[in-house]
Amino acid sequence: MDQNSLPPIQTTARDDAVLKALVGFVRAEALQPGERLPTERILAERLKVSRNTVREALTRWEGLGLVERRQGSGTYLKAAVSPDMLHMPLTLAGGNDFTSLMQTLEIRRALEAEAAALCAERASQTDIAEIARKLDIMEQAFRTRDGMSSEEDWEFHQAIYRVSGNPLFEQIIAAMHELFHRFWEHPLGVRDFGHASFPYHRTIYECIAARDPQGARAEALKLIATVEDDLKRGAAKLKLSSQT
Template sequence: MKSKPSNSGLLSPVKSQTLDSAVIDALAAYVEEARIEPGDKLPSERMLCERLQVSRPTVREALKRWEALGIVEMRKGSGVYLRKAVGRNIVHVPLVLSRSSNVKDLLHGLQVRRALEGEAAAICAASASADRIATIEKALDRMEAAHAVGNSSEEDWEYHQSIIEATGNPLFTQIVQSMRDLVHQFWENPLQIPNFAEASFPFHRTMFDAIARRDPATARAEALKIIDSVGSEIREAYPGEA
């Protein structure tokens, strides 16, 4: 992982009467102005304390709040690394998701994905740039190649992410990123259903075809086929629990 220069002049002392929110705001402003990106290492706690003129426990508490939201990763012996974009006008809302193998929990996740991914596909078909569509196609090609020789879970995630990002709506990206663990759980096939989600695979190509020919209604319909196919498999395998 790369480490950005300190850019210490961008940090300013904060007033004690608004300490909790001010430290978070100051850190967010610093990350934005210093152009620190996800994957980059943040300055040391000592440097942050000196520039903000607050105690180390105060800085540490702010970083822990960010860690709880998935904004940073605190690596023992290495430092603090940014995981999500932050800035003055970006609000991170905690999203509590269950990783249980409960059938209803899995179906709840699919309901949310249905709303998000169906709309994202339609938006892409209507307004995504030619470059974005080319990126989606490359992601699909990688996914199909991986699927042909074995597990394509990571490539599947990248394909769906490329569609989400092509909407140009950062809220789509943030919400779906916060659901990453939940989405990956489906590929782990926690319910042990034979050939799980295999029936949904062809719809990934037909969804892209609709996006490429600028057909929002069909793009949405094909996206929903992916989600509904997986949901049907779960309901058929566990009819008494759905």
Template sequence: MQPLPSADRIAAVSAALAAFIAEGALQPGDRLPTERELMARLAVGRSTVREVIRQFQARGLVETRKGSGTYLLRAITPGAIHVSLTIDAGLLRDRLLQTLEIRRGLEVAASEAAARRATPADLVVLEEKLVAMERVHLDQGTAGPEDLQFHLAIYDATHNPLFRQLLEQFRETFEHFFEKPFDRPDFARRSFALHRELFDAIRAGDPEAARLKTLGILAIVEEDIQAMSPTTGSPQ
């Protein structure tokens, strides 16, 4: 493996690591190079290496064992590693609505699955994330990353790893909806109360109610996108 240019290092490290695994014919159970080795060989920082390993873990490709290292879980080919989709907040409003269509399909399905499968332990985590979101919302008027963490906990409560793996392909795109999106800290603020109602539906094991609450949240998101300028993607 050779040192990488500075541009788009996460994508480049992902591709380089996949190529290394394929060319070295590593098999499930084999240990990957350490963080320090990857940093030295690819001339990148620790945060870049850790983000790539996190993405590989989310896709079910590797696992990290504390005090032991990172191990391959299944065979990887360079063509199997996809670069995460991204979106610029300054693009046309229509692009945001296209992204919302994908988010709606995933989140509705995830909410229904979580309502059917969430364990008591899942519900504890979900409520912790919800309370954190509510606390930040009441203090700052927006939930930001705490909102994202709540939705990620719903994905985990499905016990279907494909939800997380799909999310990794859209993560950067979706994050624009959570961290003061489009210079509007009040973006989709009206959906705040529905998040607790969504949690209640999941806790009650009611997939239909969970579906409707998720659709309600995303309908508000869509209304706020529609209120933006179609040419700049910013509020009118």
């Protein structure tokens, strides 16, 4: 007999019920990200629950990044919600030594290559045009303020992840990106950090435009390799200490 055929009954699940009601409300009102949702007090009154219960529910959504609360202003939707959404909080133990930085790059190497290949397979003409636009912006920023183009660089990569058609790429790589930059505010000691990776942005783009998945994968691997080299050079120079 299947044990799963008799799930435990739910006598109380107040805040879960509140969240379900919230999902219904967001869909009914067709709320878009950025819009404000009702006051906590109003929600409490409408749903016939205590304001504290509403707060617990909203706290959970806030933790999941679905919603943003601004004191004195209101609670705002931050992402699209749907009833059958799947949330999976992933907590990564961070460390701030050279090894940790290298580990984030190993993940990026795998995902970046796959995303570039998928992107080259699936990109439409408008997708390619969009990526070209981001590439131009990045290259211009690179030339203008020599080297420091991290913001535009990141947007170029994000465009590729999106075109890959799999939102998980962007989410996971973004986490790696944040993990990486948390202890890398200013490229430690390596003045020209990122310079070596510059040309590969265009080669990646050319492979994507040519619908060449294997080529895009190879160029992405080269790009990550340059970052790894920069990191190793920085580590050798500064002899990064691992502060436990």
